[in-house]
Amino acid sequence: MMRSPWEWVLLASIAGGPIALRLRKASADRIVVLGWIHALCGSLYLLGCPDGSPVAAAVAAIGLLLLDLGWKAAGPAAQARLLFAARRKAVFAAVAASTVLLILPAGVEFACRGLTHAKLLRYHMPIETVWKSGQDDWRVATITADVHREPDPVLLWRPIAGKPYNAQHFKGPILQVPKPAGTFRIMCYGDSLTDGPPRGDWPARLHRLLAERPARPGQAYEVVNAGVSGYSSHQGLLRFLQDVDRYKPDLIVASYGWNDAAQAAGPSDREFRPPSWPVVALQRTMVRYRTSLVLTYYLKKLVAEPRRELEGPFHPRVSVDEYIANLDRFRAEARTRGIPIVFLTRPHLAAPDELRRVNNWRSHVPDYNGALVSWASREGLPFIDVQAEFARRPASLFSDECHFFPDGYQILAELVYGRLFEAGTQRSVLPGEEAAPPETATRPVDGRRS
Template sequence: MQLKKRQLIGRSLLFIFSVLFTVFTLEGMARWLTDRQLLSYYQPLHSKIDPATEDWRWTHTFDDSNFTADYQLFWRPINNRFPFDDRGNAQSEEFVSFRTSPEEPKILVYGDSNTQGLSATSWANQLQLLLLSHQIPIEVMNRGVVGYSSYQGVQRLKKDLQTYKPKIVIFSFGWNDVAPSANAPDPFFKPYPRIGGDLFALSRAYGVGVFYSNKFLRSRDVKPPPTNYSSLSTLYQPRMTIDLYVQEFKEMYVLTKQHGAEPLILSRPFNTADEDFSDPQNWRSRVPAYNNALRQLMRDDRAHFVDLEAYFIDKPQFLFDECHFIPEGHRVAAQLLFEHMLEFKLL
């Protein structure tokens, strides 16, 4: 009996070793071959479902050199690779080297590309400069990430609350939330298997498998029917519906309060001079509706809401395209936020 038991244990260990050896060998070979460009792996910038969808999630998840794949966030910054520092904060050329101890309360800033900012500056960086110039030694951590929706912002906030102590949490989303989804809204978007998702997100072998399986399916003409999601057709669905969008802001508000901090919600500024906003068939024309939903949510709470859309609506000179500030726009936005914080004694 003891002999059989030892044999069973031995065979089990041999099986486990064989599986692990095979997995590590495949992963090592995949990385060696893809690093030398002898094999390709899943890079949806080149192979996403339909270029007309404008679903940027695949691009940033798999094919943006500043980001690495993440099971929950889809993509996250690579630390210590410009424009991100060793904690994943967005930096700029005007970055202020000011850092407080981990236990000191901070201003945590979440948003999309307009929050991450330009290589030259960002409104979060300008806010830090204003605070220091007024002898207010609070660190501003710019957690803005290009392409992020409110869902991703809340997910990153949840992770950050395990590490950082916030004094104020600033939330600025509403562009990527409206952008079209090629398959599922963000809370239901699963680019990796549910079981072992974190491992699959890091696996080059998995990426190779996905790339060549998709290539095979395309060669067999197995693909979804072409759809132009830049038009508000009956098949259009945003990355976040208005209800989901508002729900994320509510969760952010509650989480922030639970951690003894003050939430500050911003409407999403944009350039109405852009012709896309005058076209009711373009998804961008729905951005104002999302801002209106925020106004309704915050109508009785002026202290925790700054209406950037209302301020910049007739000032297209502060944006260089449909939704991004020029450097002066970042400075003006920071000044507005700073004055609001002083007025309502949030600092």
């Protein structure tokens, strides 16, 4: 429940002053006044920093300590004058108002934190799928509740400019602009599988592999993680168009499909509009308070309609045709700038045939991988069938239905490294190499079709 040692110090300070007066047998009015001041300070901290702040907790705790020392140093005469002033009607009204508006809400928030920590109450998890008649749709939840994302009028959401991301909204070091001479920059676009955990995502592992075993002696490689959790190919394309002329990559790697297939409870991604900024601001504020989340959890159970099987036609965030059109725009924009691009299928734990039997939008995920393989093969574009590769590997590499444990991310990085930089296929995708024969240049990177 306490998020830092300083919060424990603050809690001890809030309770310690009145207890010390009680032990010294001070008058009841002195104990009440000092106790109210302590409670007010604690309430201001709890309501002002619901996410916790060691610095703010330290300031509040030290401030209360200085207040107690000042109260003791003031002497009986000064204390008596303060107590007399506190009995005035205006002061009494201010005390009553602050108690109702600050101390009582903070007390409820503190109680909710304690009861949920003890598992006596349950609370709504802000980033969970918002469903309507069995349709998963987490776009609004991501925009309004994900502390690592911020609303964006074009992209719908983007990573924050703070840990684990940098000021440019990527993971890793700040990219130099313009790009340093002699640097080969690889930008990896994708969804949560590319974004990965705070540490250990596959682009970072690919960067280490290229640092340890550079494909060209003396070449400096830079791998940029441009993945964003929850992104569809529609959002990824728009972010790529924002980035490409500024960061000037030498190679693009793109992997989408899982979120494209997700069932949309409202408009598709191309037509979706986020809530207005006042609504977003209010919702992003409310989800920081445990009281709000407790109320949401129990009220949701009263008003939410029971989950039903998926009804009506499949209505994805991005249709298969739009998905291929987005990838083709990726390819066209990269080609006009002379940038090679490689596409990855989106891996998942269940086999395609098994997934197709699932009675929700996940049954359509294999359609997106299949469309990518067919399109890239027909157009002679390099791709890596990651799904086919991991279908031959242990299921224990997956942490859930579509993400990896660290070993899985390492294997994916090695797979990309091997296909692009060790298997001889780099001649078809990397600039500066001798052109490959036509039959090789049009062959998929993994050399097989699924």
